Amino acid sequence: MSASSAARRLTAVALVTGSVVAAAALPASAVQNRAPDRQQVVISDVQYNAPGPDTRSNRSLNGEWVDITNRSRQSVDLKGWTLRNSKGDRYTFRHLRLNGHSTVKVHTGSGRDTRHDVYQDRRGHIWDNRSDRATLSDRRGSVVDTESWGRGRDHDRGDDRGHDRDRDRDRGHDRDRDRDRDRGHGRGRGHDRGDERGHDRGRDRDRGDERGNDRGNDRGNHQR
Incomplete structure (x- = not known):
């Protein structure tokens, strides 16, 4: 081992020893001050x-x-x-x-x-x-x-949410009534269309009867 290597090792050992001694020499108050502040x-x-x-x-x-x-x-x-x-x-x-x-x-x-x-x-x-x-x-x-x-702000917000729910519930009832009304009108319109189709079929049947009568009269005239 060279003299320079031995000197470097001795220096390193001295530094480590000095650090340990300095840490041990710190007062307890200094160590406590490093702890996080837990004041409540x-x-x-x-x-x-x-x-x-x-x-x-x-x-x-x-x-x-x-x-x-x-x-x-x-x-x-x-x-x-x-x-x-x-x-x-x-x-x-x-x-x-x-x-x-x-x-x-x-x-x-x-x-x-x-x-x-x-x-x-x-x-x-x-x-x-x-x-x-x-x-x-x-x-x-x-x-x-x-x-x-x-009665704090949280209670007021709760009341506001309650009013909002009531309003939404009322809107839902209004929408349901509108749907029922539309369905009722739709059924009424369906009945009206059915009645109109029935009248149209009745008119077509009457026209058919009239054509049959006309043909019968024409045959009678030819036979005479």
Whole structure:
């Protein structure tokens, strides 16, 4: 073995050994950061109908809320995230880091923000008791989660499909009635043609009888 070949092999072994040592020396946090992000932030609960009459008092307003839950183990910075209703009224989260496996309650009225309760500072109820949709979006505007209740758009589409089916059914009945009417007219026309043919045959028979009578008269005259 030449000296140059031995040197190249020693260099290769040193590089591999150094890579293994460097990987082993990486902290556990660096390895975890390479793992795919599995954060799951969802709308876990909605109290859209505040207990008691809607008096618009601060107590009544704060009885209306939406729970946002972080189901992952990592904390999530909610700064710039938004929560809005179906009309487009929105609340923007301020400085709030939601810890893993934690929930923050978004109240409609006024109050002092904490890690577990934040307030929209509104003077009127924002969520419709009959039908509405809560939409949670991240700071880029991408929808993270939604929660609907009451008569939603899917029900309306179902009603539209029902009306369409009724209209199609009515059109089918109209077509059936038209066919029956045409068949009835066709049968009537057939009877009329049959009657006309019968009259024509009767007239031909009468003409034949007249010709027979004429021949009989001619023979009688010749014999005389």
